[in-house]
Amino acid sequence: MTNQFSLETRATLISSLRSGPLDLLVIGGGVTGAGILLDAHTRGMKVGLVEMQDFAAGTSSRSTKLVHGGLRYLKQFDVSLVAEVGKERAIVYENGPHVTTPLWMLLPIVQGGTYGMFMSSVGIYVYDRLAGVKESERRQMLTVAQTLEKEPLLRREGLRGAGFYVEYQTDDARLTLEILKEAVERGAVALNYSKVEKLIYNERGRVAGAQIKDVLTDEIYSVYARKVLNATGPWVDELREMDRSKRRKTMHLTKGVHIVVDGQRFPLHNPVYFDVPDGRMVFAIPRDGKTYVGTTDTDYVGNPVSPRTSKADRDYLIGCVNFMFPSVALGAQDVESVWAGVRPLIHEEGKAPSEISRKDEIFISPSGLITIAGGKLTGYRKMADKVVSLIADELGSETHRQFPPCSTDQIALSGGKFGGSEHMPSYLLDKIALGVGLGLTEQQATQLVHRYGTNIDLVYDEIRNEDNVVERFGLPMDVFGSLMYGIQHEMVVTPSDYLVRRTAAMFFDINWVQKWKEPVIRFMTQILKWSQEEEQRNRAELERNIAEATEVI
Secondary structure (H helix, E strand, O other): OOOOOOHHHHHHHHHHHHOOOEEEEEEOOOHHHHHHHHHHHHOOOOEEEEOOOOOOOOHHHOOOOEEOOOHHHHOOOOHHHHHHHHHHHHHHHHHOHHHEEEEEEEEEEEOOOOOOHHHHHHHHHHHHHHOOOOHHHOOEEEOHHHHHHHOOOOOOOOEEEEEEEEEEEEOHHHHHHHHHHHHHHOOOEEEOOEEEEEEEEOOOOOEEEEEEEEOOOOOEEEEEEEEEEEOOHHHHHHHHHHOOOOOOOOEEEEEEEEEEEEOOOOOOOOOEEEEOOOOOEEEEEEEOOEEEEEOOOEEOOOOOOOOOOOHHHHHHHHHHHHHHOHHHOOOHHHEEEEEEEEEEEEOOOOOOHHHOOOOEEEEEOOOOOEEEEEOOHHHHHHHHHHHHHHHHHHHHHHHOOOOOOOOHHHOOOOOOOOOOHHHHHHHHHHHHHHHHHOOOOHHHHHHHHHHHHHHHHHHHHHHHOOOOHHHHHOOOHHHHHHHHHHHHHOOOOOHHHHHHHHOOHHHHOHHHHHHHHHHHHHHHHHHOOOOHHHHHHHHHHHHHHHHHHHOOO
16 A cells, blocks of 8 residues: 555644544554554554654664574573563564574583583473474584584584574564554554653543654644553653653663674674673674674663663673684674664662563553563564553453454564465565566565565565666665665655664665665655755764764764
């Protein structure tokens, strides 16, 4: 449905939010809020979502980009979390296989490490059973020789063998977008750059909506809702303070940093999850010709909007690489890009950042404001089910309506309509061939088809109808097609929306960003009719994002 989710329909979407009370207003456009929007809408609620930045601009675009079952949490004996999020992996994969990829991961067993060979074997066995891992993806235990054959870069000193098991890689921001798009395509309303200025209360002191500022126009308008949900991640306590209900349990923000290195400089064969000297564990993961490493886990105090990578963060991760892969001899000059994210954890007195549970929890304030906090990317759907079921019970008793149970485990996301993941490979091959026939290179077509899945025909339609735009703006066809699709169907508002969150190029191909940023800005200036001031503001924002991705402080 052309232009359904774009700037051209923004005024209509705002009018829809303002027209009569919603059943539920969701504040926060990360993966948790997106999952809640889809769940609530599919149960028959009138629901809208607002996000003060771009969708997924916070934690949901700055994770380790794994939909994983939480093997690491066995170390903390958090069995229930492992069982819950482990089983969710398969659902997330089946619902969006184009943005989720199974990967065989190595867990090197080293002398003095977290577990010995026996305990690692038992631990991964328990993990397989708790997580409901299908038989074809169950763990293998490797000898030293087999381990080094899989990954010759590993340190040999103290190596006892390895576990070999499956995890799932994702594009966190695109997963969030596909959930949102599925909800919007079904009739829900979602708006980015829409900031809650204040909460609205009725005469009984119950929260009844919010005053929203359209960040793009400075217009302020009111949205009324029977229920208001705070799913703002690192900003959860800020909204609770606005509601004067921040008490007892509070958020504990920690920072996680990742570094990206060219794959030729760090030619990793498999993802590796490994012990480091301070007792933590770190991932090193190959992706699209790069290898990324993370994450750190340190206390964070400051503005969650723009967490920065410090020299100490970068050097810590370089040290982790050189400890487990000594022949790589990584240096600061090898780091191409970085990203930092803030984890919104629920504070536990006396625990170090890496020891705090990743469990989610629901708080209900005296005013009726509902807050969901904590949790993990993998468990987004279960978090949504939990809170929407609670809201359904409350709305049901108040309005005498009945709402069905959660059904999102059966909903293929936007771009994932393959009729089952087993049909995806042949579909992708056919669409890659079609893209080559349109004049794309095989590499360009492959990247687009894997990124957009069953929405690729809409991207190809833009390419077919490009009308000399490519030549006039100096854009290659693949960039033009994906940028136009983003503007028309993914609520792209700024160059940073496209280059950071719709493509992940800012993290994984910074040279590509530098090469195409000016043509992208020129094209968006014309098609979105920016004033000179708007163009300068968007260019400045993009340069800030580039600096955050390439410079340490």
